[in-house]
Structure formats: structure tokens, C-alpha cells
Amino acid sequence: MTPKILLSEKKVNIMLNRLCCQLIERHGDFKNTVLVGLQPRGVNLLDQLIILLKNSGIQNLHTGKLDTTFFRDDFRRNERTLNAKPTEMEVSVESKDVVLIDDVLYTGRSIRSALTAIDSYGRPNSIELLVLVDRRFSRHLPIQPDYLGAQIDALQGDKVKVVWSNSPSENIVYLEKNNE
Amino acid sequence: MKTLSVSNLLGIKYLNEEDLHLIFETAIHFKEVINRPIKKVPSLRDITIANLFFENSTRTKLSFELAEKRLSADTLNFSANQSSLTKGETLVDTVNNILAMKIDMVVLRHPNPGAAHFLSKQVNSCIINAGDGTHEHPTQALLDAFSLREKFGDLSGKRIAIVGDILHSRVALSNIYALKMLGAEVRLCAPKSLLPKHIEALGVSVSSDLMQVLNWCDAANILRVQNERMELSYFPTTREYSQAFGLTLERLNQLRKEIVILHPGPINRGVEITSEVADSSHAIILDQVENGVAVRMAVIYLLASKLNIPIT
Numbered sequence: 001m002t003p004k005i006l007l008s009e010k011k012v013n014i015m016l017n018r019l020c021c022q023l024i025e026r027h028g029d030f031k032n033t034v035l036v037g038l039q040p041r042g043v044n045l046l047d048q049l050i051i052l053l054k055n056s057g058i059q060n061l062h063t064g065k066l067d068t069t070f071f072r073d074d075f076r077r078n079e080r081t082l083n084a085k086p087t088e089m090e091v092s093v094e095s096k097d098v099v100l101i102d103d104v105l106y107t108g109r110s111i112r113s114a115l116t117a118i119d120s121y122g123r124p125n126s127i128e129l130l131v132l133v134d135r136r137f138s139r140h141l142p143i144q145p146d147y148l149g150a151q152i153d154a155l156q157g158d159k160v161k162v163v164w165s166n167s168p169s170e171n172i173v174y175l176e177k178n179n180e
Numbered sequence: 181m182k183t184l185s186v187s188n189l190l191g192i193k194y195l196n197e198e199d200l201h202l203i204f205e206t207a208i209h210f211k212e213v214i215n216r217p218i219k220k221v222p223s224l225r226d227i228t229i230a231n232l233f234f235e236n237s238t239r240t241k242l243s244f245e246l247a248e249k250r251l252s253a254d255t256l257n258f259s260a261n262q263s264s265l266t267k268g269e270t271l272v273d274t275v276n277n278i279l280a281m282k283i284d285m286v287v288l289r290h291p292n293p294g295a296a297h298f299l300s301k302q303v304n305s306c307i308i309n310a311g312d313g314t315h316e317h318p319t320q321a322l323l324d325a326f327s328l329r330e331k332f333g334d335l336s337g338k339r340i341a342i343v344g345d346i347l348h349s350r351v352a353l354s355n356i357y358a359l360k361m362l363g364a365e366v367r368l369c370a371p372k373s374l375l376p377k378h379i380e381a382l383g384v385s386v387s388s389d390l391m392q393v394l395n396w397c398d399a400a401n402i403l404r405v406q407n408e409r410m411e412l413s414y415f416p417t418t419r420e421y422s423q424a425f426g427l428t429l430e431r432l433n434q435l436r437k438e439i440v441i442l443h444p445g446p447i448n449r450g451v452e453i454t455s456e457v458a459d460s461s462h463a464i465i466l467d468q469v470e471n472g473v474a475v476r477m478a479v480i481y482l483l484a485s486k487l488n489i490p491i492t
Contacts, residue, residue: 070213070221070251070481081183081485083202084209092217120218 006152006160007173012132015149016168019130020052022147027097030058032125034096038114039067039085042102044164045132049101052168062096064089064121071113094122099147103162105131108143133160133173184482188300188307191316192357200361204326206478207471214250214473224253227484230283232275233310234260234290239445239469240310240320244287247476253484256283271295272302279305284487285480288312293350306483314348320444321354323475325362327468328399331440336363341393343369343425344403344452347376347414351444352403356382369393371425373414374405390425391434399440402427402453422451429456440464 007015027033030053037046043065050061069084100114111129118124130147135154150173154160157178164171182202186194213221229248233241241257248255258278275286285306288296293315300307311317325335332338340359346352346368359366366384368375380386387393394400405421415421427441441453441463449455457463 067209069209070223075223076226076485076488079183079488080181081482083182084206086209087212089216116222120213120216120220122217 003161003174003176005172006175007133007150009170009172012149012162012171012173013169015132016048016052016171019132019147019149020049020056023049023053023099023130024056024058026128027099030061032095032097034062034064034091034093034098034124036064036066036089036093036098036100036114036118038100038102038110039065039069039087041104041162041164042100044162045103045130046101048164048168048171049130062091064091064093066100066114066117068110068113068117071117073109073113089121092122093118093124095125096122098124098127099130100127101130103131103164104133104135104160105129105143105145106135106138106160108139108141111143112141132162135160184486187483187486188296188309189318189479189483190296190300190307190309192318192321192354192361193316195318195361197361200322200325200358203322203475203478203482204329206482207322207326207474210250210477210481211471211474213477214470220250220252222252223481224248224251224484227251227284227487228254228256228282229285229287229480230256230258230278231287231310232258232278232289234271234288234295235311237289237310239472240289240317243469243472244308244310244319244476247473247480250473251477251480251484253285253480256281271299275299275303275305279303285484306487308479308483311350313350314353315350316354316357317350317444318354318358319472319476319479320351321358322479323468323472324351324355324401324442324444325358326475327442327464327471328364328440330467330471331464332398334363335359338364338399339367339397340364341367341369341397341400342403343390343393343400343427345374345405345414346370346379346403347374348406349403351401355401356384360384367393367396369425371415371421390427391431394427394431394435394439397439399442400427401442401444403444404446404448404452418451426451427453427457429454429460432457432460432462438462442468444468 037043065088067085067087069082128146131145132149134151159176161174287308287310289310293313295312296309368386443465
């Protein structure tokens with residue numbers, strides 16, 4: 001079955017621009033802000049936001065890429081070995097306002113592991129969450145986004161996939177139905 | 181999702197090339213972890229590891245213990261000289277008694293070659309070989325290869341020399357297996373009395389001319405003369421050994437190129453390597469020690485991921 005388009009390129013582009021405006025509204029010149037993309041796909045969203053923020057005249061952004069594999073709560077819960085991705089946190093988050101960035105918010109467990117992992121780099125002043133897509137009614141933990149692209153409804157087992165390009169205007173969100 | 185092909189780490193011989201690359205990739209991530217302000221991850225918080233050292237060790241024991249603690253595992257330390265072994269208990273009985281305390285993994289160092297292999301057949305636990313007599317020392321070979329990869333990138337076609345007491349060295353054998361698996365060329369350099377017979381069958385070349393070997397290689401792993409394992413006299417005097425096979429700055433300066441120097445420790449300064457060389461920029465001995473923790477974290481993490489929690 002071909003994947004269904006949930007959000008077109010045009011819609012995603014509008015959302016990315018809106019998320020940028022909301023970030024600027026809240027964080028001003030970003031002097032005390034660290035934007036942290038969660039590996040693997042939150043990093044793609046971070047990269048696109050950086051392009052748009054720079055286009056809006058925001059320079060000297062503090063950014064990082066965080067992998068939460070070693071903080072996940074499903075280690076040894078199945079046959080799979082959890083393989084990590086690179087973490088690049090060149091900046092301290094001590095007393096900073098951190099924005100965690102991920103593409104899809106589903107159960108909330110990745111975000112919980114990120115909340116623990118980020119502590120390894122200092123004690124932030126505050127932590128917010130930005131996601132492109134929020135899968136409603138699927139949360140396992142009391143975690144909600146502060147900045148949100150769109151809310152969608154998908155059945156458990158379905159996959160919501162964001163296909164990222166190099167340009168903020170060419171990204172699509174698909175729904176892959178579980179046919180089992 | 182990549183996973184190791186083995187459930188115990190008994191020797192490099194039992195791994196394949198994909199296993200080595202998976203361990204190295206994972207170790208890169210753990211090296212980043214141990215350089216964070218807070219150097220600990222919670223992955224193994226429900227795992228207990230027993231470090232059973234039936235032979236003296238400083239570096240390896242500390243390195244394993246630190247790796248386990250960085251992964252949040254609980255650790256149990258055991259030294260043979262303070263144990264009931266002196267009262268006549270067998271290895272299997274000792275280990276089974278320790279395992280009865282609900283231990284998940286065992287890190288074993290033992291003076292007898294094959295001890296880890298033997299134990300893996302006798303007890304139901306994950307075993308990591310931390311050196312078994314003159315046989316293998318897999319984590320040392322992994323950290324040596326990892327340190328060389330940091331210097332050279334891909335080791336394929338690189339020329340690595342192993343110099344010193346090959347006959348009594350578990351580091352040498354594990355290094356040969358690992359380096360050959362990664363596509364490097366290996367040449368051994370030692371007095372004939374300290375070279376095992378038929379060692380060329382492992383695909384290595386052999387020489388007793390130190391300068392020729394140093395001119396040939398990109399990196400040299402210098403091994404200690406293991407007097408404690410020698411029941412015979414393998415060379416006339418330490419001074420004579422040092423004159424023929426000791427690595428000096430003078431010898432390094434005579435080379436046409438710069439080479440990387442490794443040493444697994446402990447160093448006998450002035451015997452197999454002079455202080456000038458050991459403390460020079462050629463040597464990556466302290467990098468090896470740092471990488472040892474990251475590589476051991478990777479090995480423990482990857483083996484622990486195969487220990488599934490029984491769902492009740």
C-alpha cells in the first residue's frame with residue numbers, strides 16, 4: 001500500500017516558518033538558548049530550523065545533537081541491540097534555556113530519556129519541547145510539546161514518517177498503515 | 181540493528197570483522213560519554229558484574245571496573261590471593277558460588293590459558309576474558325586497534341609491528357587476530373627464543389632485526405618481557421636484550437618516517453622502551469588507557485544487550 005500524505009510540502013513549510021516565529025517570539029536573540037536536535041531525525045528538523053532562523057537574522061545560535069540511546073528504558077526488553085548515533089554537544093547547557101527538538105512525538109519515552117541525558121551537560125535553566133508532529137492519544141507519559149507543527153491521529157502500529165530534504169520547502173509527512 | 185555474533189567474549193579468534201566494527205562504532209559513542217561533564221549512563225543499572233581476577237592486574241581491573249560503573253552496573257570484585265582458593269576450592273565451585281548471588285556477567289582474568297573458555301562451558305553466565313595466561317587478552321587488542329584506527333582511520337594495508345616477548349604474550353596473539361581481521365599487515369620482532377614455533381601460520385612475518393622492522397612499519401606495539409612467566413632463561417641478560425630490542429629515541433630518529441608507538445603496560449622503562457620514547461609524542465600509551473575504558477564499555481554494553489530480562 002502506498003503511503004498516504006498527511007502533510008504536504010507546502011503545509012510543512014508553513015509550519016516550519018511558524019515554529020521559527022514562535023521560537024523568536026519566546027527566545028529573542030537566542031543568547032541564552034541552546035537548540036538540541038534529538039538523534040536521529042530531530043537533527044534534520046534542527047538543521048531546517050537553523051536555516052530559517054538564520055534567514056530571519058538570528059546569528060550565533062547555540063546548537064547541539066543529542067543521542068539518547070544509552071538512556072532509553074527499553075534496553076534488554078527485546079532481541080534488538082540499541083545502536084547509538086553520534087552526540088555533538090559542544091556547548092554547556094548550564095543555566096541555559098534548552099529547546100529539545102524532535103520530528104514526531106509518539107509515546108513520549110524518547111523525550112523522557114532526553115530529559116535525563118541532557119543533565120549530563122549541566123543543569124539547564126529551563127527545558128522546552130518542539131515537535132513537528134504530535135500523534136494524539138498515544139502518550140505513555142505525561143509529556144506535551146511547547147511548540148507544535150501539527151497534531152495528527154494515527155492508529156497504534158501505523159508509522160508517521162517525515163521525509164526530510166535539504167530545503168525547508170521540500171519536506172513531506174507520510175502515514176504508513178500497518179497491514180498485519 | 182546490529183548485534184554481536186557471540187554471547188561471551190572469550191577471544192578475538194571467535195569474533196568476526198563486523199563484530200570488531202560494531203565494537204569500535206559503539207566505543208566512539210562511549211568515548212564521547214566519558215568526556216561529558218557527567219560521565220555516566222544508566223543502561224546497565226539492573227546488571228551486576230563480578231570481576232574475578234585470579235592474577236594480578238592494575239590497568240585492566242581498574243579499566244573494567246570504571247567501564248562498569250560508567251554504565252551504572254553494580255560491581256563485585258574478587259582477588260584470588262584473598263579467597264578460598266587458597267583453601268582448595270576449584271574455579272568452577274568459586275564461580276558457581278558467586279553466580280548463586282545473582283550475577284549477570286563475569287569478567288575473568290586467570291593465569292591458565294583457556295580458563296575463560298573452560299568456564300563458559302561450565303557455568304551459565306556471560307563471560308568476558310580479561311586475559312587467560314599466555315593465550316588471549318581480547319579487550320587489549322580491541323583498544324589497541326581502536327587507538328590505531330583513531331590515528332590512521334582504516335587499518336587495511338597498514339603495517340603494524342609487534343616487538344618483544346611474543347612467546348609469553350596474550351596481547352600479541354589477540355593483536356595478531358584483530359589486526360589481520362582488519363586487513364593490516366603484521367610483522368613480529370623478537371629474539372628467536374621468544375617467538376613461538378610456526379607463528380607464521382597465522383599470516384604474519386617474522387624478523388629479529390629491530391631497525392629493519394621499524395623502517396617497515398607504520399606503528400609498533402612494544403611488549404614487556406614477562407619475567408614472571410619465564411621458567412627458563414630466554415636471553416643472556418636484560419642489558420643485552422635491551423641493546424638488541426629496546427626502543428630508544430636514537431633508533432626512532434634514524435628512521436625515514438614517523439611511526440606510532442603503542443605499549444599495553446606495565447612499562448619496564450629502560451628495558452623494552454626508554455623513558456624518552458614512552459613519554460614522547462610518538463607514543464599513544466595514555467590514549468590507549470583512555471580508549472580502554474570506552475572499548476570495555478562497548479563490549480559490556482553489547483554483550484549485556486543480549487541478556488534479555490525474563491518477562492514474568
